[in-house]
Amino acid sequence: MHIKNANYNLLILIVIPIIFSIANEDWLFGVPAASDNWINYNFFQDFSNEFITENPTYKFSRISVFAVAYPLHQIFSPITAYYIYTLMFFYMATIGLYMIVKNILNQHVAIITAIVLSCYKFFHTPISFEMMYQNYPCLGYFMLTVLFAVLTTRKENYKLWLFLSGAFFAASLSQILYVNFFPSLALLYYLLNRRYGQHALLPSLMWFTVGAITMTFIFSTISYFAQDIFCYFCSQVQQVFYWGEESRYLGTMRGGGVYWVSVQEALKAPHLRGIIGAAIVSLFAIVFFRKKKDENYMNSLALMGVYLLAFFIQLFWQAWGQILLSYPYMTYNLIPIFFLALAGIYSILIQDLWKNRNIHIIVVLFTLSVFISTQIFYDQFQSSLTFLFGFQEF
């Protein structure tokens, strides 16, 4: 039976988390003490509980996550439900990225980028805000938002795709910080639409908005029946969008010190090294290759430009009292667009290799390197060695 390359690629992406689980069954479970993670678990179990808190809607604004996790936990046992929940959003993100890059560039770059995302440790763990925290599922929702926006420019029925894009954007706003990436999403749509889709912009915006409003209305209705509150996101908006002198992050922490740091200090954070590196490479690539008329170059540069816009918006908010760059769990939300920029970089690097059909070497090299870099196998490997050479000190 003939199997197309794309199907092999999807198979690779499906197999990766299974290999991880075989190597280390703990890899997708969170650290127990990360209480934010477990706060959400409470809603996975008791969706319509009468909470005795001062501000219950702040937590319930993550409804797009609970609306999926709650039925899963009602149908399956906790561990089975957890596996389905985590793997579903894992595939939503990785296969979503694969489909986006495949449609903008090509399937070779797509598989490399998606493998790298699958093995990216920062994606596995929003660092003490683990997989039950809204960062992780909302990344999957945002990936689908971008995918549907891209499909709008490449497929027929553009209204449907835009509607879906808007709907999933509303779902991704359970992590409200994704609203910062709307300009990047709009820029990507504009650049691709100008080249391929050529749909009118105002109707496009309208269909996107209709999708977003519909999804918000559905969540609001669920929230009304579950918690007696229609505007489930109002409280969250109030909490997050304090800025300037009123930023809540300028207050003193319980253990002393202040959450907020200056942009200069924030940029020194270790978790930003790759992100800053990609921004610098993107900036140089845009400067050097801006006159290239080749489609591959233009699309790659478009992805890098979209990333730079998102990065600069993060810088702006950091400067104005938010903590989008200084805390890893806040920077986590940049991952989808960061990987679009990486796809652009990979595409420029390998385009001739691809033409000469040497892509398989690159795919193998990348796969091996990213597998090694996750080091999920590290202890197993080391234990085997110590067992063989008798280093154990029991």
Added chain:
Amino acid sequence: MMKKVKIIFNHFVDELKTDLLTVKDELKTDLLTLKDKLKTSLLTLKEEARSPSTKNNVRLLGVFLCILMLVYFNTQFIRYHYTYQFNYPCQYLKDSHILITQVYDYLKKFDPHFNRLNIWYQAGQKDGVAFANEIIAPESLGKPRCRKFTYGEEINLTEIYHGVFGSRYFSTISGGGDGTFTRYNNGNLFDSIPPGVYSYIYHKDMVAIFSNDDKKHQTALNTLKKIHKENLTEEELAKISLGEEPKGSGYAEWKYKIITEIAEEITIEVVDKKSFSSGLMSFKVTIVRFHVPKFYKKHKSLNALKSGAVKLEDL
């Protein structure tokens, strides 16, 4: 004589001039040749650099650099406060997850809204990082990280208790409120009554004791028995009940009056005991209920009653 010397000198100078000119010409020729060769080489190099194979090699180098960067950046990320790659498989996170979900379900049976429970839990040794210290210590590098003899003994149960706490969000770590979660360590052991304990009882009527040690459970029960007025002096009662509250204030007097009422009639009942385990990790929970019927009848302001979670006759 001088004329002869002059002729010889002139001849020498002429020869030198000729030689120098020859050398200069030769050098010039060599330089021109070198320049031409260099130019040719550069042109060849330029042409080669523009060939598809060279482009591919440069890009391949770029890919390798990307791989190196990827490996480097990936190893920089920290999971929680431990380095991801060294101790990650040693945390038994799946077992922790199973335990938390089991305890969550168990507590829900007694108190669906968690507004009647006060959790007392035994914190892990050495500020709760007993096993993690061993794993990330530099001397442990190169040695097996998951030493079997520590498995289940030095596991950080405190983290699991925090998970239980987290999953019951509508509690607060201490100080009354909607739920309480009291950590016992740093000298504040189960055999000492914590400040403000009567405030907890005022809002709750149950305590869940978490520990993996049977003796600790018994010590905690003995501690709870001590809170009856007959086992305490007036000074002890005041100290325990008021905590940081300034004496003499109207609120303090009111609070002391209520607490005395509780202490005069309080009895405790062990409602249930259960062990939880997953893998080699295990701990026990004891649920204790306070009985202060006269007090409850007099003051109908318990959170449980307020929320409608329980009816008066249930108490």
